[in-house]
Amino acid sequence: MQIWLILGVILLLAAYGYQRGKGGALAAVSGDASQLHSLPSYHGAYVALWAAIPALIACVIWLSAEHQIIEALVVSGLSAESQALEPQRLALLMSDIRNLSSGDIVRADPSLEVQAAAARYTELASISLYAKFAVIAALSAICLFFAKKRIAGQFRARNRVERIVRYIMIAASVIAILTTIGLVLSLLFEAWRFFLRVPFHDFLFGTHWSPQTAIRADQVGASGSFGAIPIFAGTLLITLIAMLIAVPLGLFSAIYMSEYASPRARGAIKPLLEVLAGVPTVVYGLFAALTVGPYVRGFGESFGIDASSESALAAGLVMGVMIIPFVSSLSDDVINAVPQTLRDGSYALGATQSETIRQVVLPAALPGIVGAVLLAVSRAIGETMIVVMAAGLAANLTANPFEAVTTVTVQIVTLLVGDQEFDSSKTLAAFALGLVLFFVTLALNIIALKVVRKYREKYD
Amino acid sequence: MLDSETNSATIADPKVVCRDVSVSYSGKQALFDIDLDIGSHQVTSLIGPSGCGKSTFLRCMNRMNDVIDGCVVTGSISVDGVEILDDEIDAVQLRRRVGMVFQKPNPFPKSIYDNIAYGPRIHGLVRGKDELDEVVQTSLERAGLWEEVKDRLLQPGTGLSGGQQQRLCIARAIAVRPDVILMDEPCSALDPIATARVEELIDELKRSYSIVIVTHSMQQAARVSQRTAFFHLGIVVEVGETEQIFTNPRDERTQGYITGRYG
Ligand SMILES: Nc1ncnc2c1ncn2[C@@H]1O[C@H](COP(=O)(O)OP(=O)(O)O)[C@@H](O)[C@H]1O
Numbered sequence: 203m204q205i206w207l208i209l210g211v212i213l214l215l216a217a218y219g220y221q222r223g224k225g226g227a228l229a230a231v232s233g234d235a236s237q238l239h240s241l242p243s244y245h246g247a248y249v250a251l252w253a254a255i256p257a258l259i260a261c262v263i264w265l266s267a268e269h270q271i272i273e274a275l276v277v278s279g280l281s282a283e284s285q286a287l288e289p290q291r292l293a294l295l296m297s298d299i300r301n302l303s304s305g306d307i308v309r310a311d312p313s314l315e316v317q318a319a320a321a322r323y324t325e326l327a328s329i330s331l332y333a334k335f336a337v338i339a340a341l342s343a344i345c346l347f348f349a350k351k352r353i354a355g356q357f358r359a360r361n362r363v364e365r366i367v368r369y370i371m372i373a374a375s376v377i378a379i380l381t382t383i384g385l386v387l388s389l390l391f392e393a394w395r396f397f398l399r400v401p402f403h404d405f406l407f408g409t410h411w412s413p414q415t416a417i418r419a420d421q422v423g424a425s426g427s428f429g430a431i432p433i434f435a436g437t438l439l440i441t442l443i444a445m446l447i448a449v450p451l452g453l454f455s456a457i458y459m460s461e462y463a464s465p466r467a468r469g470a471i472k473p474l475l476e477v478l479a480g481v482p483t484v485v486y487g488l489f490a491a492l493t494v495g496p497y498v499r500g501f502g503e504s505f506g507i508d509a510s511s512e513s514a515l516a517a518g519l520v521m522g523v524m525i526i527p528f529v530s531s532l533s534d535d536v537i538n539a540v541p542q543t544l545r546d547g548s549y550a551l552g553a554t555q556s557e558t559i560r561q562v563v564l565p566a567a568l569p570g571i572v573g574a575v576l577l578a579v580s581r582a583i584g585e586t587m588i589v590v591m592a593a594g595l596a597a598n599l600t601a602n603p604f605e606a607v608t609t610v611t612v613q614i615v616t617l618l619v620g621d622q623e624f625d626s627s628k629t630l631a632a633f634a635l636g637l638v639l640f641f642v643t644l645a646l647n648i649i650a651l652k653v654v655r656k657y658r659e660k661y662d
Numbered sequence: 663m664l665d666s667e668t669n670s671a672t673i674a675d676p677k678v679v680c681r682d683v684s685v686s687y688s689g690k691q692a693l694f695d696i697d698l699d700i701g702s703h704q705v706t707s708l709i710g711p712s713g714c715g716k717s718t719f720l721r722c723m724n725r726m727n728d729v730i731d732g733c734v735v736t737g738s739i740s741v742d743g744v745e746i747l748d749d750e751i752d753a754v755q756l757r758r759r760v761g762m763v764f765q766k767p768n769p770f771p772k773s774i775y776d777n778i779a780y781g782p783r784i785h786g787l788v789r790g791k792d793e794l795d796e797v798v799q800t801s802l803e804r805a806g807l808w809e810e811v812k813d814r815l816l817q818p819g820t821g822l823s824g825g826q827q828q829r830l831c832i833a834r835a836i837a838v839r840p841d842v843i844l845m846d847e848p849c850s851a852l853d854p855i856a857t858a859r860v861e862e863l864i865d866e867l868k869r870s871y872s873i874v875i876v877t878h879s880m881q882q883a884a885r886v887s888q889r890t891a892f893f894h895l896g897i898v899v900e901v902g903e904t905e906q907i908f909t910n911p912r913d914e915r916t917q918g919y920i921t922g923r924y925g
C-alpha cells in the first residue's frame with residue numbers, strides 16, 4: 203500500500219520534471235526550438251530521469267534495510283534474558299511481536315515484555331514510514347531542482363539521456379549476473395555444509411546411494427549412504443539413450459529441411475518441429491510413464507528380459523524425442539550458415555547433391571553441429587520431469603536399459619519434496635547434487651558456445 | 663538474333679556452340695536468343711554492365727542454372743558437337759568437363775591437398791595414392807601455386823591469401839581435366855598483384871583449355887582474351903576479335919561501354 207503511494211509521488215514528480223525541463227529549455231531560447239542543442243523532449247526526459255532514479259534507488263535500499271534495522275532496534279530493547287535466547291527461539295519471539303503489532307492473532311497471551319516490544323515496533327514502523335516518505339520525496343525534489351538548473355540552450359540533454367539510458371541497461375544486466383552469482387554461492391555454501399558431514403570422495407566415488415537417514419535413533423537403516431556413482435551412471439545411461447535417438451533423427455531431419463525440402467515442405471515441417479519443442483515436458487513425462495514404459499516392459503518380456511515398467515529405456519526414448527527439435531533446429535541453422543558458394547563450388551566440379559552434403563556441407567558445419575549436440579546433452583542431463591515420471595527412484599548401478607535407474611535431477615526432487623529438516627544430510631545432499639549438475643551443464647554450455655562461435659567467425 | 667554484318671558469332675573451329683539460348687528466372691526473362699561460339703584453346707571474354715546476363719549465360723554452359731529454383735533455359739548449346747541442354751545429358755558428368763571458377767574464392771574447409779583431390783576422388787579419375795599425389799602436384803603446378811604450398815599441403819585451404827585461394831580454386835577445377843573452364847569475374851576480389859598472377863595463369867592455361875571469362879575490367883579483357891562478346895540487357899550486342907572490339911567497335915553501345923560512358 204505505502205509502496206504504491208511512494209511510487210505515485212515519484213511518478214508525479216517525474217512528470218512534473220518532464221514538463222519543467224521541456225518548458226525550461228524552450229524558455230532558455232525564448233521559444234525558438236531550433237536554437238537548442240537537443241530537442242525539448244530530451245531536456246524534459248533528463249529532468250524526469252533525475253527526479254525518478256535516485257529516489258527509486260533510495261526507496262529500494264530503504265525497503266530492503268527497513269526490517270532488519272527495526273528488528274535490531276526492537277531486540278536491543280528486550281530484556282537481557284530474551285536477547286540471550288537461541289536464534290530460532292528469538293525468531294519466534296520476534297514473529298509474536300510483529301503479529302501483535304500488526305493486530306494479528308497471537309498464539310498465547312502476550313507477556314508484558316512482548317506487549318511493550320510490540321508497541322515499540324509499531325512506533326518505529328510508523329516513524330520509518332513518515333521518514334521514508336519525507337526523505338524520498340525530498341530527494342526527488344532536490345534532484346529535480348538541480349537537474350532543472352542545468353537546462354540551457356546549449357545543454358547536451360540528448361547525450362546525457364543517452365548515457366543515463368546506458369547505465370539503466372548496465373544495471374539490468376548486472377542484476378541478472380548478480381542473481382546468478384548469488385545462486386552459485388548459495389549452492390556452494392549448502393554443498394559445503396554437506397561435505398562437512400559426508401567426505402567429498404565418498405560422495406563422488408561411492409557406489410552405494412541410500413539417503414534415508416534415521417529421524418529417531420532406534421530406526422533401522424539409520425546411517426544413510428551417499429555414494430553418487432549410481433546416480434551419475436543412471437544419468438549418463440539415460441542421456442546416452444536420448445542422444446542415440448535425438449542426434450541421428452535431429453541431424454537427418456535438419457539435412458532434409460535445409461538441403462532437400464522444397465520451400466513449401468520446409469515451411470510446413472519446421473513449425474511442426476517447433477511445436478514439438480513447445481510441448482511441456484510433463485506431457486512427455488505422462489507419455490513416457492503411461493505409454494512407452496509399459497510397452498518397453500512388454501517388449502523386454504517378449505525377449506525374456508525381466509524389465510520393470512519404470513526403465514531407463516522408456517525415459518531415454520521419450521527424452522530423445524523431446525530433444526529432436528532442439529538438435530534439428532540448431533543443426534538446421536548451422537547447415538544454412540554454410541555459404542552457398544561452397545555448394546556451388548562442389549556442384550561445379552561435378553559432385554552430386556549427396557556427395558556435396560557429405561563431403562563439403564557437413565564437414566563445414568561440423569563444429570556447429572558438435573556445439574548443437576553438446577547443448578542438447580546439457581539439456582538432457584538437466585531434464586527433470588520425464589525422468590521423475592518414467593525412470594524410477596531405485597539407484598541401481600547398471601548398464602541394462604530395461605532396469606530402473608535414477609538420475610541427479612530425480613534425486614534432487616525426491617530429497618527435497620515433502621516435510622524435511624533443512625539441515626539434515628539428506629536435504630543437503632540435494633545441494634551437492636545440484637552443484638555437480640550446475641558445473642557439468644555449465645561446462646558443456648561453455649564448450650558448446652565456444653565451438654559454435656568459433657565456427658561463426660569463419661564465415662563472416 | 664545477331665546481325666551477321668556487324669558480328670562474327672560463328673567461328674571456324676568452335677568448342678561450344680550456343681544457338682537461340684534464352685533464360686528466364688521465375689518467368690522473368692534474363693537472356694534473349696543468344697547466339698555465340700566459344701573457340702577452342704582461346705580465351706573468350708564476356709563484358710557488359712552489371713545485370714546484363716553474363717553470369718547467367720556462363721552458368722548455362724555447365725548447367726549450373728539447374729541448381730537455381732525457377733530458372734528455365736531454352737535453345738541449344740553443344741559442347742564438342744554434343745547437345746548439353748538435353749534432359750538425357752547428365753549435368754553432373756557435364757560439369758566435370760566444363761569446370762567453373764567463381765567470383766569469390768571458395769576453397770572447401772579442407773586441407774589444400776583435399777581441395778584438389780576432391781574432384782578426382784568423386785569421379786574416380788585416379789587409382790591409388792601415388793597417382794592422386796601426382797594429379798595434385800601437376801594441378802598445383804599448372805596453377806602456379808605448387809612452390810608456395812608444397813610444404814603445407816595438409817593445412818587448410820582457407821588459410822591461404824585471397825589470390826592463393828583463387829589459384830587453388832583454379833587448380834581444383836583443372837584437377838578433373840575439363841575441356842572448358844568458365845570464370846566468373848575471377849579477379850574481382852583480388853588485389854592488383856594477385857590479379858596479374860591469375861591473368862598470367864589464364865594465358866598459360868589457354869594452351870590446354872578453352873576458357874570463358876566474365877570481367878568488368880576492359881584492360882583485363884584486352885590483355886587476356888582473343889575474342890570478346892559485349893552483353894547488354896540480355897542480348898549480345900557485338901562479338902568479335904578482342905582487338906577489333908576495343909579499337910574499332912561497330913555498335914555505338916559497345917563504344918559507349920568501353921569508353922566508359924555507362925556500365
Ligand atoms: N538466381 C536468380 N534469380 C532470379 N533472377 C536472377 C538470378 N540470377 C540473376 N538474375 C537476374 O538475371 C539478370 C542477369 O543477371 P546476371 O546474369 O547475374 O548478370 P551479370 O552477371 O551480367 O551481372 C539480372 O536481371 C538478375 O536480376
Ligand SMILES: [Mg+2]
Nearest residue numbers: 716717718846
Ligand atoms: Mg555476374
